Each structure stands twice: as C-alpha cells, then as structure tokens.
Amino acid sequence: MVAISDSLTWQLISQNNSFLHKKNGKFSRTGAIRFSKEPTNVMSLSTFKYSGVANSRATSVGTSTDSKGNTYPVLLKNTKSGVASIPLNKNFRSALKTVVSQNARKDIEGKVKAKYAGVYNGNMARKELRKKTVVKAGRN
Known part of the structure; x- marks a missing residue:
C-alpha cells in the first residue's frame, strides 16, 4: 500500500465519504454544518484537525x-x-493518565480528556453507580 500525506487524504475525502453527515440546509451559504x-x-x-481518517x-x-x-x-x-x-476500565484518575500518555497530539489533548470524562460519567450513570442525591422538600 502506498502511503500518502495527511493533507492529500483530507483533500480526497473532505467533500464525500461514508462518515459525512450534512445538516441544516442544502447549500453552504444557508448555514449547513458538516458532522462526521x-x-x-x-x-x-x-x-x-479532528478527522481520524486524514490524520x-x-x-x-x-x-x-x-x-x-x-x-x-x-x-x-x-x-x-x-x-x-x-x-480504560480503571478508576478515573489512572485512566485519565493513560489517556494523556497515549495521546500523540497535544493540540487536542483537552478535548480528548473532556470526551473521556463524558463517556465515563455517562457509563457510571448508566450503571447507576453514581450516588443519588437526596432532595429535601420543605420544612416538614
């Protein structure tokens, strides 16, 4: 297989690929946004910057x-x-250290940490392992 540069890969796949989803409008001037x-x-x-195929x-x-x-x-x-x-089935802090050490790109490190925190919190809420807060009602 021939290795090509990341920028050439992005030029080839930026307009059409199987992961692309265009939302909110038919044309770019109407405020269309492109998700992946x-x-x-x-x-x-x-x-x-965020593409996993091109980078x-x-x-x-x-x-x-x-x-x-x-x-x-x-x-x-x-x-x-x-x-x-x-x-990353460890506790939160040690898994976050693994995420930071395995991340090769320092420009998106904060975004990877934030995504891990969201996935971790969502997983805990799904398993119902998070402590439930007691709601106190009135003075009774």
Missing part, C-alpha cells in the same frame, strides 16, 4: 462491551494496521 461519525474523531466535526496520529475515546454485556470506555488510537482499542 468517524470512530477516531474527537469532536464529531468534519474538519481536518495518522488520531486518538479518541469510545465505549466497548465485553462478553458479559458490561460496557467500559476504551481509547481508540490509529496504528499502521488499523484502529487499536486500549481498555
């Missing part, structure tokens, strides 16, 4: 399920053979 459903796209926006060093956070049906966050990372998934 790539697995390694951090912000789900169709731009060169050779892309990282993102997603979820995976094991054989028992339990979901847990994974770090998705572009490699030469495809996308590798690193399980």
Whole structure:
C-alpha cells in the first residue's frame, strides 16, 4: 500500500465519504454544518484537525462491551494496521493518565480528556453507580 500525506487524504475525502453527515440546509451559504461519525474523531466535526481518517496520529475515546454485556470506555488510537482499542476500565484518575500518555497530539489533548470524562460519567450513570442525591422538600 502506498502511503500518502495527511493533507492529500483530507483533500480526497473532505467533500464525500461514508462518515459525512450534512445538516441544516442544502447549500453552504444557508448555514449547513458538516458532522462526521468517524470512530477516531474527537469532536464529531468534519474538519481536518479532528478527522481520524486524514490524520495518522488520531486518538479518541469510545465505549466497548465485553462478553458479559458490561460496557467500559476504551481509547481508540490509529496504528499502521488499523484502529487499536486500549481498555480504560480503571478508576478515573489512572485512566485519565493513560489517556494523556497515549495521546500523540497535544493540540487536542483537552478535548480528548473532556470526551473521556463524558463517556465515563455517562457509563457510571448508566450503571447507576453514581450516588443519588437526596432532595429535601420543605420544612416538614
């Protein structure tokens, strides 16, 4: 397989690809926005900066399920053979250190951390492991 540059890849796939979703209008002057459903796209926006297909060093956070049906966050990372998934089924702080150490791009590090925090919190809420707050009603 011939290796091509990231910018050439983006020029080839920016207008049409299977992950692209155009919303809110038919034309670009009416305020159309372009989303992307790539697995390694951090912000789900169709731009060169966040694209996982066009960037050779892309990282993102997603979820995976094991054989028992339990979901847990994974770090998705572009490699030469495809996308590798690193399980993050540790506590929050040590998994966040893994996310920071495995992230190859420092310009989107904050966005990867924020996405991991969202996936982690959503997973905890789904499992109902988060503490429920007691609502006090009135003076009775």
